[in-house]
Structures are given as structure tokens and as C-alpha cells.
Amino acid sequence: MHIGQALQLDDAALTDLYYSVLLKDAGCSSNAARLWELYGDDERLVKKDFKLVDNQSLLQLARFVFRHAGKHEDLLDRMRRVIHLGSKGEELATELVQTRCERGSNIALELGFNTRVAESIKSLDEHWNGKGRPEGLKGNQIPLFSQIALIAQVIDVFYKTGTRHDVMKELQRRSGTWFNPDLVRNFHAINPIEAFWEGFRDEGLEARVSALEPISCRTFIDEDRLDRIAEVFASIVDIKSPYTHDHSRRVSLYADGIAQKMGLEAEHRRWLRRGALLHDVGKLGVSNHILDKPGKLDDLEWEEVRTHAALTKNVLERIFHFQEMAAIAAAHHERLDGKGYPLGLQAPDISMETRIITTADIFDAITAKRPYRDAVPVARTLAIMEQETGKAIDPDCLEALKTCVPSWNFLE
Numbered sequence: 001m002h003i004g005q006a007l008q009l010d011d012a013a014l015t016d017l018y019y020s021v022l023l024k025d026a027g028c029s030s031n032a033a034r035l036w037e038l039y040g041d042d043e044r045l046v047k048k049d050f051k052l053v054d055n056q057s058l059l060q061l062a063r064f065v066f067r068h069a070g071k072h073e074d075l076l077d078r079m080r081r082v083i084h085l086g087s088k089g090e091e092l093a094t095e096l097v098q099t100r101c102e103r104g105s106n107i108a109l110e111l112g113f114n115t116r117v118a119e120s121i122k123s124l125d126e127h128w129n130g131k132g133r134p135e136g137l138k139g140n141q142i143p144l145f146s147q148i149a150l151i152a153q154v155i156d157v158f159y160k161t162g163t164r165h166d167v168m169k170e171l172q173r174r175s176g177t178w179f180n181p182d183l184v185r186n187f188h189a190i191n192p193i194e195a196f197w198e199g200f201r202d203e204g205l206e207a208r209v210s211a212l213e214p215i216s217c218r219t220f221i222d223e224d225r226l227d228r229i230a231e232v233f234a235s236i237v238d239i240k241s242p243y244t245h246d247h248s249r250r251v252s253l254y255a256d257g258i259a260q261k262m263g264l265e266a267e268h269r270r271w272l273r274r275g276a277l278l279h280d281v282g283k284l285g286v287s288n289h290i291l292d293k294p295g296k297l298d299d300l301e302w303e304e305v306r307t308h309a310a311l312t313k314n315v316l317e318r319i320f321h322f323q324e325m326a327a328i329a330a331a332h333h334e335r336l337d338g339k340g341y342p343l344g345l346q347a348p349d350i351s352m353e354t355r356i357i358t359t360a361d362i363f364d365a366i367t368a369k370r371p372y373r374d375a376v377p378v379a380r381t382l383a384i385m386e387q388e389t390g391k392a393i394d395p396d397c398l399e400a401l402k403t404c405v406p407s408w409n410f411l412e
Contacts, residue, residue, distance in 0.1 A: 001212045002190050003148050003183060015217035019113055020120035020145040021152055022209075027104030027121070029240040029284060031096045036288035038092060040081060041068045043288050051157045055093070056131055056177060065089075097125045098134035103239070110232045112225065120145035124153075127178045139180075147180050151187065154178075159200055164191065206318075226274065226321055234277035237284055241291040243371055244283070247364055252276040254360035254401065257408070261400035262356070275325040276357050279332045282311030294371045309333050309342045325353075332357045335392045355394035359385075359401055362393060378405060 004017045028047065035043035046068050053060045065085050070078035085092065105122035109115070123137060123146035130138030151171065158167045168191060175184040190196055199208055221229075234248035255276040259269045283291065286308050290301045297305065313330035316322040331354040334340035336347040366381040376384070382402060389395045 006186050011214035011216045014214050016116045017145045018213050020117050021149045023108050024124050024149050026107040027100040029236050030103035031099045032240050032288045039068050040070045094133050119143050128180050129177045230274040230277040237280050248277050250364045251360045255356050257404035258356050258397055258400040261403050272353055275329040279329040279357055281315050282308035285311045292371055306341045328353045332361050337391045355397050359393055359397035
């Protein structure tokens with residue numbers, strides 16, 4: 001935003017720049033499973049380290065591949081991965097970038113932003129010299145906001161791992177290759193401003209970022225937009241793994257059916273649907289090497305899986321319109337017998353809304369295919385759930401679920 005302000009962009013343009021940068025990584029979950037498949041390493045670390053790599057340097061690329069490819073495998077399997085990545089590197093890199101950027105662009109449109117924001121996200125990884133991805137755009141063929149967002153990303157990454165000097169050195173080194181030289185010169189005018197750099201490590205960073213949005217162009221959220229936001233972020237979560245495809249949407253559908261049978265009013269159900277859609281948002285923080293593991297999880301892996309509930313609460317609590325549902329959505333793995341997580345709540349402390357989401361979540365988890373087993377038929381699923389009545393599952397919720405099942409024709 002500081003670069004945009006230095007360019008004297010008007011408020012409408014600054015607003016589009018603001019959301020282009022905030023949403024630049026919205027499509028990242030769409031290639032997470034593929035990254036895990038290709039590298040056999042924690043895709044979060046792969047992505048984090050790749051942001052430090054100049055992909056026009058063969059030496060840096062080679063070091064990166066050797067560092068991550070098959071890191072936990074034997075030598076032969078590692079070499080197979082390295083050879084595969086080396087022989088098809090260009091093709092695979094374009095595939096990964098295209099998947100992420102196109103999905104991010106579509107997310108922006110689904111959230112109601114304009115095509116300028118969407119195109120800026122789509123072209124984030126284009127480079128000034130035409131050697132970027134996915135389309136190889138060159139110079140001012142690249143949207144201005146994409147150019148600024150890429151510079152901002154490199155500034156952030158190199159300042160987190162180094163100093164102001166490291167940032168300026170990297171910007172200068174990539175000027176004319178990755179970056180528009182005029183924008184790099186523009187940033188040189190910002191570099192001496194101490195408050196700019198101090199803000200990166202300020203505890204009030206979130207408030208500072210919020211304050212950068214131009215007041216004259218702020219969007220006011222209504223109930224329909226809240227529904228759409230919940231639906232879109234559910235899709236961001238669900239696309240992370242092939243085994244969670246549409247999981248949150250189905251849980252929302254099942255929860256709504258249960259709630260209707262239990263007599264919840266329309267507005268209450270609408271609110272509950274949002275909570276069900278967002279109940280697994282914390283899984284964005286769990287690696288695909290765990291989510292997609294074909295075998296049994298070990299104790300440490302289970303411990304990481306369990307963190308997703310607390311992460312869900314942490315995320316939703318930071319969003320004003322979702323604060324009230326944070327604890328309810330995050331408690332969907334609590335049990336009536338007190339043996340659940342993350343807090344080990346007892347039955348009296350578990351709300352009816354959470355019990356509904358829990359029932360819907362368990363039903364979908366069993367009837368959906370998993371890395372280690374096929375989908376379980378509905379009749380068998382209900383029998384399994386019956387055994388958990390009073391322990392993990394509220395009996396009234398299960399009875400309501402049973403009355404809904406015949407109307408869900410998509411179930412096998």
C-alpha cells in the first residue's frame with residue numbers, strides 16, 4: 001500500500017490493490033496435495049522455502065529440490081523424485097502456479113471483487129522479463145497490482161529472515177528480471193522511513209493493515225455476503241486434500257437438516273450453517289503429509305491433527321462477524337463423555353449447536369472415502385454412530401439425522 005500511495009493511486013485503485021495483496025495467496029490450498037505428492041515433504045515447508053528461491057537461478061533451484069525431495073525416504077526413492085522433478089521441472093512448476101493463481105483469481109470473483117483484483121491475483125508470479133508463470137507475461141503486460149504484490153511478498157519474506165539491507169539487496173538484484181525497475185526505485189524512497197520497518201514486527205500489525213483500506217471505498221457486509229464468505233472459505237479448506245473435497249459443504253447441509261428436524265428457527269439455522277461451513281478452517285494449518293497419509297497416523301501426527309480445532313477457534317475469534325460461533329465450531333471434536341478435544345469438555349458444557357455439527361461431521365467422516373479405507377455405506381454408518389450415542393453423539397441429534405437420511409438422494 002505504501003508503494004501505491006507513493007504512486008498517488010486514487011482510493012478506488014488503492015482499494016483494489018489492498019484486496020489484491022490480501023487475497024494473493026487465497027488459492028494456495030489448491031496445490032497443497034500435489035506438492036506433497038511431488039516432494040514427499042511437508043508442503044508448508046516447501047512453500048515457505050520456495051519463496052526465498054530465485055527460480056531463474058539453476059543453482060538455487062537445484063539446492064531447493066535436493067533439500068526437500070523425498071527428505072524422509074531412502075536414497076533410491078529420493079533420487080527418483082529428484083530426477084522426476086529435474087526432468088519435468090518447468091512443466092510441473094507451471095502446473096502448480098497455474099492451479100494456485102487461477103483458483104485464487106476465482107475466489108476473488110466468488111467473494112464479489114472485481115476483475116482487476118482477480119487478474120492481479122492470477123498474474124502474481126509473472127516476472128518483468130517475461131520468464132514468470134503461468135502465461136509468461138512481460139513488462140507492462142503484467143497488471144500493476146501484480147507487480148506491486150510480488151515486490152511486497154519478497155520484501156516480507158526477506159525481512160522476516162534477514163534485515164532491511166537484505167531486502168534492498170534482493171530487490172536490486174531482481175530489478176529488471178522479476179521486478180519493474182521503476183517500482184524498485186519507488187521503494188527506495190520508502191526504505192528510509194523507520195516507522196515502515198518497525199510496523200512489520202509491531203504487535204498491532206493487524207490493526208495497522210486494517211487501517212490501510214481507504215475509508216471511502218469500504219465494503220459493508222450484509223447477511224448474504226456473510227453466507228458467501230463462509231461458503232468460499234469452506235471451499236478453500238476442502239480443496240486442500242482430495243479426501244476432504246466438499247466435506248464442509250456436506251457437513252453444513254447435514255447440520256441444517258438436523259437443526260430443522262430439531263425445531264431451530266430459520267435465522268438460527270442460517271447462523272449454524274456458517275459455523276458448520278467453517279468448522280475445519282484450522283485444517284489449513286495441518287500438513288498434507290498427515291491429511292493424505294495412506295496409513296495409520298502415529299502419536300505425533302495425531303497431535304498435529306488435533307491442533308486444527310484450536311486453530312479454527314483462533315481464526316474465527318479474530319473475525320467480528322464470526323466471533324460468536326468460534327467456540328461452537330471449534331468444539332466439534334468434543335465428546336459428551338469428556339474424552340474429546342481440544343478442551344475435554346463435559347456434556348453440560350457442550351452446546352446443542354456443537355452437538356449438531358459434531359453429528360453431521362461424524363456422519364460425513366464415516367460415509368466419505370479416506371486415504372486408508374473406502375467409504376462406509378449409510379446403514380453401516382448409522383449403526384456405528386448408534387454405538388457412540390451418549391458418548392460422542394447426542395441421541396436427539398442422531399434421531400434427527402436418521403429422519404433426514406431418506407431425503408438425501410445423493411447418498412448411496
